[in-house]
Amino acid sequence: MNIPAFNNKDCGSCPIRHQAVCSRCEQDELAVLDSIKFYRSFEAGQPVIWAGDPLDFVASVVVGVASLSQTMEDGRVQVTGLLLPSDFLGWPGRSAAVYDVTAVSDLTLCCFRRHPFEELLESTPNIGQRLLQMTMDELDAARDWMVVLGRKTAREKIASLITIFVRREAHLQKVETPDGTSFDLPLTREAMANYLGLTLETVSRQISALKRDKVILLKSKRRIMVPDFSKLLVESGD
Amino acid sequence: MNIPAFNNKDCGSCPIRHQAVCSRCEQDELAVLDSIKFYRSFEAGQPVIWAGDPLDFVASVVVGVASLSQTMEDGRVQVTGLLLPSDFLGWPGRSAAVYDVTAVSDLTLCCFRRHPFEELLESTPNIGQRLLQMTMDELDAARDWMVVLGRKTAREKIASLITIFVRREAHLQKVETPDGTSFDLPLTREAMANYLGLTLETVSRQISALKRDKVILLKSKRRIMVPDFSKLLVESGD
DNA sequence: AACGTGCTTTGATCTATGTCATGACCCCTT
DNA sequence: AAGGGGTCATGACATAGATCAAAGCACGTT
Numbered sequence: 001m002n003i004p005a006f007n008n009k010d011c012g013s014c015p016i017r018h019q020a021v022c023s024r025c026e027q028d029e030l031a032v033l034d035s036i037k038f039y040r041s042f043e044a045g046q047p048v049i050w051a052g053d054p055l056d057f058v059a060s061v062v063v064g065v066a067s068l069s070q071t072m073e074d075g076r077v078q079v080t081g082l083l084l085p086s087d088f089l090g091w092p093g094r095s096a097a098v099y100d101v102t103a104v105s106d107l108t109l110c111c112f113r114r115h116p117f118e119e120l121l122e123s124t125p126n127i128g129q130r131l132l133q134m135t136m137d138e139l140d141a142a143r144d145w146m147v148v149l150g151r152k153t154a155r156e157k158i159a160s161l162i163t164i165f166v167r168r169e170a171h172l173q174k175v176e177t178p179d180g181t182s183f184d185l186p187l188t189r190e191a192m193a194n195y196l197g198l199t200l201e202t203v204s205r206q207i208s209a210l211k212r213d214k215v216i217l218l219k220s221k222r223r224i225m226v227p228d229f230s231k232l233l234v235e236s237g238d
Numbered sequence: 239m240n241i242p243a244f245n246n247k248d249c250g251s252c253p254i255r256h257q258a259v260c261s262r263c264e265q266d267e268l269a270v271l272d273s274i275k276f277y278r279s280f281e282a283g284q285p286v287i288w289a290g291d292p293l294d295f296v297a298s299v300v301v302g303v304a305s306l307s308q309t310m311e312d313g314r315v316q317v318t319g320l321l322l323p324s325d326f327l328g329w330p331g332r333s334a335a336v337y338d339v340t341a342v343s344d345l346t347l348c349c350f351r352r353h354p355f356e357e358l359l360e361s362t363p364n365i366g367q368r369l370l371q372m373t374m375d376e377l378d379a380a381r382d383w384m385v386v387l388g389r390k391t392a393r394e395k396i397a398s399l400i401t402i403f404v405r406r407e408a409h410l411q412k413v414e415t416p417d418g419t420s421f422d423l424p425l426t427r428e429a430m431a432n433y434l435g436l437t438l439e440t441v442s443r444q445i446s447a448l449k450r451d452k453v454i455l456l457k458s459k460r461r462i463m464v465p466d467f468s469k470l471l472v473e474s475g476d
Numbered sequence: 477a478a479c480g481t482g483c484t485t486t487g488a489t490c491t492a493t494g495t496c497a498t499g500a501c502c503c504c505t506t
Numbered sequence: 507a508a509g510g511g512g513t514c515a516t517g518a519c520a521t522a523g524a525t526c527a528a529a530g531c532a533c534g535t536t
Contacts, residue, residue, distance in 0.1 A: 150435025
């Protein structure tokens with residue numbers, strides 16, 4: 001039981017300082033945010049909050065991946081969002097979580113107490129305007145994902161998911177061409193299935209098929225290498 | 239070629255005055271908005287804008303229904319959003335449309351020139367804050383729809399879509415219980431299919447099945463009556 | 477009244493993906 | 507080394523929904 005530590009509590013050297021909801025803030029605004037912030041960490045697999053539970057903070061993802069999901073009465077699960085570093089988590093104006101939130105990998109959140117944060121949204125335009133921008137981007141991403149869920153084949157779905165991880169990895173490594181990028185899948189086959197609207201067996205079969213067709217190379221069950229990104233893009237259907 | 243007219247250009251008696259992006263505005267703020275606004279109307283079936291085309295306004299839907307959609311290279315289409323009266327259309331901060339926008343029924347938009355509107359977002363908190371609230375609600379709605387696309391059966395999808403229309407109709411008529419609500423489907427079978435990630439044949443078959451099972455009654459191919467809303471909800475899977 | 481067009485329904489058949497079942501692999505504990 | 511839990515791969519089979527095809531219906535036009 002090792003809770004991942006995050007010891008760097010200084011905004012000045014925060015890894016998401018210039019992408020997160022606080023990115024437009026000046027020193028004085030940052031000081032106010034600092035007074036209502038605290039960090040929380042979660043182990044991979046642990047729940048952050050369940051839908052309907054009271055939630056008195058909002059947060060930025062600092063390190064790791066979180067998922068938003070909904071579960072139907074009979075147990076069917078759909079993941080409706082992946083939150084990567086700098087993404088915003090929370091529902092200003094609501095006192096309870098709307099969706100289940102789970103730490104997919106080890107996760108560190110920079111949390112802000114909800115009430116004072118809501119006051120800052122009214123009083124500090126740089127925060128509200130940045131959050132509006134981020135929320136509109138998330139909405140476009142959600143709409144793009146609907147095409148994946150509604151119209152793509154299983155193979156295209158898997159390829160689409162892998163492109164997300166490749167792009168993220170290339171971005172993190174500041175590489176301009178993503179050819180040859182390799183990385184660890186942060187999701188289990190089951191979690192991928194729940195994000196893609198498939199079963200885990202189909203996910204497994206399609207990954208095997210992409211491997212057989214040399215679109216991806218598997219160094220281990222989790223570690224993937226993409227030799228030719230454009231080939232992957234063709235397989236993803238867009 | 240009869241473009242639907244909308245002659246009421248006075249915000250004071252605008253039907254969406256208290257739900258739209260302008261809902262929090264005071265008289266003086268409304269006067270500024272008024273100076274950058276104009277109305278546009280579209281016939282059912284007409285395109286409003288294509289993805290990628292330059293778009294120099296944002297808008298509120300005043301009357302009618304618009305759809306957002308994406309088309310894949312091989313022609314597969316996914317509708318990623320329905321915009322009903324008071325919903326916001328547009329991409330502040332972007333000079334081009336992100337998705338195809340189509341008038342599903344006869345449609346009237348209250349348009350604001352984009353550049354001055356963006357300035358208002360900076361200078362008039364009541365507008366930016368309302369837009370943030372609306373965008374977060376849209377994002378939650380998009381995530382709810384992902385469950386429909388990813389995890390529901392064809393029958394559940396149809397039932398889910400009908401509940402949306404029933405709720406809207408009951409809301410418009412200010413009826414508290416939606417039992418017995420009747421209304422015209424604003425979408426063709428094909429448009430429903432594109433929203434639900436199905437083919438039009440499957441849509442047609444499932445509507446026939448729900449009719450056979452007395453979940454819905456069809457007065458004509460388009461006009462629907464829902465005798466027992468709770469029965470419909472059960473069929474929708476949530 | 478006849479015709480054409482867009483929308484819808486329905487039938488027959490096919491297929492991608494789900495379901496069920498088994499075994500492999502890997503890592504941790506004893 | 508043996509056992510056990512979590513994860514993953516793969517085969518055999520079932521089925522929901524897609525595809526292909528035909529025809530019905532509601533219209534506006536000639």
